[in-house]
Amino acid sequence: MTLATSGIETGAERQAPLAGGGHAVAARGLIREFGGRRAVDELSLAVSEGEIYGFLGPNGAGKTTTVRLLTTLLRPTGGRAQVAGVDVVDDPAGVRLRIGVALQEASLDLIQTGRELLSLQARMFRLPAAAARSRIGELIELVDLGQAIDRRVATYSGGMRRRLDLALALVHQPQVLFLDEPTTGLDPVSRRQVWEEVRRLNREEGLTVFLTTQYLEEADELAERIGIIVDGRLAAEGAPAELKRRIGRDVIVIRFDGEPGAAASTVADLDPVEHVEAADHELRLMVSDGPASIPIIAARLAQSDRLTVREMTLRRPSLDDVFLEVTGRRLAADGDQGDE
Amino acid sequence: MDSVLPVGRPRVVEPASLRIIGFVGDLLTVARRSLRGALREPAAVIPALIIPVFFFAVNVGSLGNVANAVAGFDYTAFQLPVAVIFAVTGVSRANALVTDISSGYFERLLLTPVSRLALLLGLMAADVALVVALCLPVLAMGAVAGVSFVTGPLGMIAFVVVAAAWGLAFTGFPYAIALRTGSPAAVGASFILFFPFAFLTTAYVPADALSGWLATVAAVNPVTYVLDGLRSLVVAGWEPSRLAGALIATGAVAALSLTLSLAALRRRVRMGAS
Secondary structure (H helix, E strand, O other): OOOOOOOOHHHHHHOOOOOOOOEEEEEEEEEEOOOOOEEEEEEEEEHHHHHHHHOOOOOOHHHHHHHHHOOOOOOOOOEEEEOOEEEEEOOOHHHHHEEEEEEEOOOOOOOOOOHHHHHHHHHOOOHHHHHHHHHHHHHHOOOOOOHHHOOOHHOOHHHHHHHHHHHHOOOOOOEEEEEEEEOOOOOHHHHHHHHHHHHHHHHHHEEEEEEEEHHHHHHHHOOOOOOOOOOOEEEEEEOOOHHHHHOEEEEEEEEEEEEEHHHHHHHHOOOOOOEEEEOOEEEEEEEHHHHHHHHHHHHHHHHHOOOOEEEEEEEEEOOOHHHHHHHHHOOOOOOOOOOO | OOOOOOOOOOOOOOEEEEHHHHOOOOOOOHHHHHHHHHHHHHHOOEEEEEEEHHHHHHHHHHHHHHHHHHHHHOOHHHHHHHHHHHHHHHOOOHHHHHHHHHHHHHHHHHHOOOOOHHHHHHHHHEEEEEEEEHHHHHHHOOOOOOOOOHHHHHHHHHHHHHHHHHHHHHHHHHHHHHHHHOHHHHHHHHHHHHHHHHHHHOOOOHHHHHOOOHHHHHHHHHHHHHHHHHEEEEEEOOOHHHHHHHHHHHHHHHHHHHHHHHOOOOOOOOOOOO
């Protein structure tokens, strides 16, 4: 194992906080290579204590690898990271005591009951028996599993498994909670339940939450700050509202009947139009000043006999637009979530 | 830097005695979960109950009269150790381990301070309990078939101990495969290992009746020596040299299989930072 880029550091330097005090998660120049390819490429980020941080990125951008580095499941090739003030390489066991982790796809043992898994978890964290019992009681209530807790996990619905997974991550009262795509594959009702849970844990227990998600709506709803990772690097970071403002442009959505290519070329050369995206029966135009652009665009569309406009709306940029701006592609491709 | 197996405790210095108690606690926790799983998936254990009964009945039924007449010895007693070897060889919870690896539950365990070594040895401890439990019906079957131990009850206990030690030594192979590959198919295929060990030996006739290549293979097959030790307890009495042969053969296999499985464990948890 080499820490190629971390250079020579004294013990005292390694103990020092990476990004000033009060950070629940801090990474500096974090690198992870797989066979020469950098999945995480000199990533630096800082998450404050008590914050909900949303970590976004296209598939393969390095989201999950970053989480695995921060949770001690993977060793960095270079750079450094501290979680709850503890270095992930120097003292992984110390990190594990302070973090709760719910990885993608609830990882559970289906032939045991929920209660058995909770008490197994408590024993592995060496909770004294009495403390374990009362903590498990609290958690059963918290994640609302009721009678089901004594049934085998195989009988649980997807939402129940996620909630049990969350409870398992919380048995030892961690300071930082890592959630890797906590609601992927859940129905909207279960998804809202998980969101409620995360908010409550953050509010009432002061838990810092590091959340990766592929749902922009989720990040928008939950996260106080968002980081967007592209090709292993942090491409943008900030509060959702701030990121949207930073785009500095408005979006005009036009629904129409006609051929998309022809429709796009009709308006593409107009002065205020900075970017055109054409889909089936829909154009999205990025414009510098929405209200001032609408008449110009409407006039051009009215002259054209190549398309019939059905609807024209002006809106502020969404997180999806931020994502497009930063990554060059849309995240919300599968249509099962709306960010508008 | 890469100290993988030491107990994964926080850096707070603990006295060695506390660490050992912690390790034993981890081991029992892992073993208990494994046994509970085994009881809930009896399908995984039932073949280990049926196979020895089947072969015992077939072997004694088809060859017993011939062997008794020709060789002039008690073929039923000769076959009982074979039945116990069939019962204990390859019984492991490696399938459950692979399930944990592919479901991600194994990683959840790695995210706790649990001793990495206990994650493997705890499963093996559970296997020993299973294997001992599997010896009992075989012994009962022997008693029904009229086999009596010349070494008495103490000999029966020694019989179970030797069989269980062999069973434990063998489990290292499926665990090594489980940890190395993480593949259920590969672990399933590890059952093939059972055949050369269990059949290219003195399973049917005594060593001096074997000839040609089979005699050569049987002479280097550790099961030959384990069977010889077990048989000595049933029909011959306390013969230290034959028992020692069984234990040395078992020890050699255990050394190999444990080395392989510990290396595979080390490799699997090395991806992690501890």
